[in-house]
Amino acid sequence: MNRLVRMAVISVFTFTITVTAQAPKPGAKPYSPPRTPDGRPNLQGTYDLATLTPLERPAGTKAILTEDEAAKLERQVAVQNEVRGRPITGERSAPPKGGDGSTGAAGGVGGYNNFWLDAGSEYTIVNGERRTSLVIDPPDGRVPALTPEARQRALARIVRPTSDTTESRDPGLEPAGSYDDPERRPLGERCLLGFGSTSGPPALPNYFYNNLHQIVQTKDTVMILTEMVHDARIVRMNAEHLPKTIRKWMGDSIGRWEGDTLVVDTTNFTDKTRFRGATEDMHVVERFTRVAPNALLYRFTIDDPGTWARPWTGEYTWVATDKPIYEYACHESNYALENILRGARRREADEAAQKNKK
Amino acid sequence: MSSRIYRFVLAAVLVALWTLAPVAQTQAPAYRAPRTPDGKPDLNGIWQALNEANYDIEMHMARPALAVRPGPYGPVPATPLLRLGAVGAVPPGMGVVEGGPLPYKPDALAKRKQNQENWLDADPEIKCYLPGVPRATYMPYPFQIIQSASAIFFAYQYAGAVRNLYLKDPGEPPIDSWMGQSTARWEGETLVVDVRGFNDQTWFDRSGNFHSDKLRVVERYTRASPDVMLYEATIEDPEVFTRPWKMSMPLYRRQEKNAQLMDFKCVEFVEELMYGQWRKKPLER
Numbered sequence: 001m002n003r004l005v006r007m008a009v010i011s012v013f014t015f016t017i018t019v020t021a022q023a024p025k026p027g028a029k030p031y032s033p034p035r036t037p038d039g040r041p042n043l044q045g046t047y048d049l050a051t052l053t054p055l056e057r058p059a060g061t062k063a064i065l066t067e068d069e070a071a072k073l074e075r076q077v078a079v080q081n082e083v084r085g086r087p088i089t090g091e092r093s094a095p096p097k098g099g100d101g102s103t104g105a106a107g108g109v110g111g112y113n114n115f116w117l118d119a120g121s122e123y124t125i126v127n128g129e130r131r132t133s134l135v136i137d138p139p140d141g142r143v144p145a146l147t148p149e150a151r152q153r154a155l156a157r158i159v160r161p162t163s164d165t166t167e168s169r170d171p172g173l174e175p176a177g178s179y180d181d182p183e184r185r186p187l188g189e190r191c192l193l194g195f196g197s198t199s200g201p202p203a204l205p206n207y208f209y210n211n212l213h214q215i216v217q218t219k220d221t222v223m224i225l226t227e228m229v230h231d232a233r234i235v236r237m238n239a240e241h242l243p244k245t246i247r248k249w250m251g252d253s254i255g256r257w258e259g260d261t262l263v264v265d266t267t268n269f270t271d272k273t274r275f276r277g278a279t280e281d282m283h284v285v286e287r288f289t290r291v292a293p294n295a296l297l298y299r300f301t302i303d304d305p306g307t308w309a310r311p312w313t314g315e316y317t318w319v320a321t322d323k324p325i326y327e328y329a330c331h332e333s334n335y336a337l338e339n340i341l342r343g344a345r346r347r348e349a350d351e352a353a354q355k356n357k358k
Numbered sequence: 359m360s361s362r363i364y365r366f367v368l369a370a371v372l373v374a375l376w377t378l379a380p381v382a383q384t385q386a387p388a389y390r391a392p393r394t395p396d397g398k399p400d401l402n403g404i405w406q407a408l409n410e411a412n413y414d415i416e417m418h419m420a421r422p423a424l425a426v427r428p429g430p431y432g433p434v435p436a437t438p439l440l441r442l443g444a445v446g447a448v449p450p451g452m453g454v455v456e457g458g459p460l461p462y463k464p465d466a467l468a469k470r471k472q473n474q475e476n477w478l479d480a481d482p483e484i485k486c487y488l489p490g491v492p493r494a495t496y497m498p499y500p501f502q503i504i505q506s507a508s509a510i511f512f513a514y515q516y517a518g519a520v521r522n523l524y525l526k527d528p529g530e531p532p533i534d535s536w537m538g539q540s541t542a543r544w545e546g547e548t549l550v551v552d553v554r555g556f557n558d559q560t561w562f563d564r565s566g567n568f569h570s571d572k573l574r575v576v577e578r579y580t581r582a583s584p585d586v587m588l589y590e591a592t593i594e595d596p597e598v599f600t601r602p603w604k605m606s607m608p609l610y611r612r613q614e615k616n617a618q619l620m621d622f623k624c625v626e627f628v629e630e631l632m633y634g635q636w637r638k639k640p641l642e643r
Contacts, residue, residue: 037396038395042508190629192623214509216504218505218506221502225511225520225522230520231518234513246620248620327488329488329536331625341636342636
């Protein structure tokens with residue numbers, strides 16, 4: 001109950017607590033970060049990656065919102081969240097047979113209400129700017145178009161899910177074949193990686209829930225924990241990449257310092273990770289810079305000539321939080337995957353029986 | 359040094375080692391570990407147990423398989439394991455439990471037997487479930503300790519299990535979990551980790567040794583030499599055991615120059631086992 005009240009209070013008042021300490025305004029005195037004993041900026045802590053800023057700028061939107069514009073949009077989201085987060089009354093009637101036709105997390109016969117969700121409440125602020133996309137290059141805020149080769153892959157007879165796949169909008173309504181095998185289901189549904197490329201790299205907001213990440217840093221190792229599916233990416237400092245024969249779900253990450261910025265270079269992805277349809281040769285360079293007592297600037301550049309005609313870059317602010325990370329034991333109680341497949345087999349059996357009757 | 363004096367010194371050293379040996383087994387050796395910049399014993403590194411505890415934490419002889427059935431002259435491997443041959447056999451082990459047999463309550467002992475009989479269906483390791491504590495420590499996979507002044511983090515290769523050790527007690531665990539809630543403190547050379555808030559789903563080994571959600575584990579990590587760390591775990595579970603008991607074992611630093619944790623996301627490897635029957639076109643099973 002305490003948590004419920006807190007959630008309600010947070011969602012109603014979020015818009016009044018704008019995160020002002022995120023990043024210095026242009027022209028401000030450069031921020032001097034706390035340092036580890038070996039003299040490097042101390043990046044450690046827990047960060048909440050949730051934000052309202054989408055990866056790509058919506059069509060017809062300008063790149064930067066004014067403080068008032070952002071506040072207005074954030075207020076709308078807060079009000080919407082408050083309404084959606086109200087407790088469900090016991091007197092409501094049962095949903096219609098087969099669901100009410102609505103999609104999304106609470107769609108159909110009802111699933112999560114907003115109490116469970118934490119999709120972000122503010123636009124990310126970088127250099128004092130409230131951004132409308134994470135993508136900053138190309139300057140139109142859009143991921144470059146797929147190469148003809150990548151488009152061809154996306155049109156293949158069987159297209160396997162990609163690491164950026166979001167929470168299923170409505171299992172049951174996807175195209176034929178999507179429920180044939182566990183391997184056809186999104187990686188998040190299989191508990192292999194969190195959805196929405198939350199583990200990355202690039203580590204993106206998942207616009208749903210469980211967006212916390214933790215960094216632990218020593219001279220030789222930087223560990224980046226993703227809350228969802230408890231994925232710990234261990235960055236080996238000043239090391240060399242593994243041979244190309246060794247592939248990892250989150251790639252092989254090595255790190256170095258460029259001044260006060262931690263640069264993490266990742267290659268050797270599996271052919272099952274497939275971020276936005278990329279090949280296993282995708283190359284990600286991430287740059288972590290501590291810009292304020294409570295914030296890191298996270299910038300990523302993605303290069304995969306087999307998928308995009310040019311590299312592209314995004315950035316957003318990771319806001320520190322003192323919230324604890326609880327265990328995200330996903331696979332251990334993954335009844336959903338079995339039931340999604342069973343449901344599909346049942347539907348096929350029912351349809352076959354129907355056909356035979358006619 | 360003349361050979362006579364040399365022999366004398368050698369004999370004296372051997373006698374000293376001989377008399378010290380039993381002590382070294384039961385208490386942390388007097389070794390001062392290298393320090394982190396904040397003055398704590400440095401546990402950073404990739405560690406692994408080298409024993410048979412994951413098969414059976416108790417002292418045991420070799421046996422044909424983890425699941426057996428009666429044969430005409432004694433047990434033979436259960437049918438599903440038959441084709442594994444020697445690969446499926448249980449290697450013998452001196453055990454890691456201090457003192458006699460595990461102090462099970464009578465009901466719990468019966469449950470352990472039942473677990474053994476249902477091993478193929480019941481061992482959480484088979485389904486790639488999170489291993490719990492202390493089992494994570496002595497599974498046949500390395501784990502990495504990442505220790506800074508403000509955090510201590512354990513990453514296990516098996517199933518990508520993780521533990522963040524709280525350095526300040528966060529209070530009662532709000533909810534039960536597979537890996538428990540760990541609170542760490544230093545006692546001289548030793549990192550003491552108090553682990554609570556477990557669920558009742560994990561086991562201690564492949565032999566059905568188990569616990570309830572009343573489990574509490576106090577672990578002690580003490581470096582014993584540059585590449586060896588002593589691991590002790592005191593197990594308390596009044597629902598399953600009549601008294602607390604203790605296990606101990608050395609952990610070894612992985613020596614390979616390129617030692618590192620690799621991917622072992624076994625969730626993918628158990629999908630055929632767990633969901634294969636629900637494929638549109640099931641494979642032969």
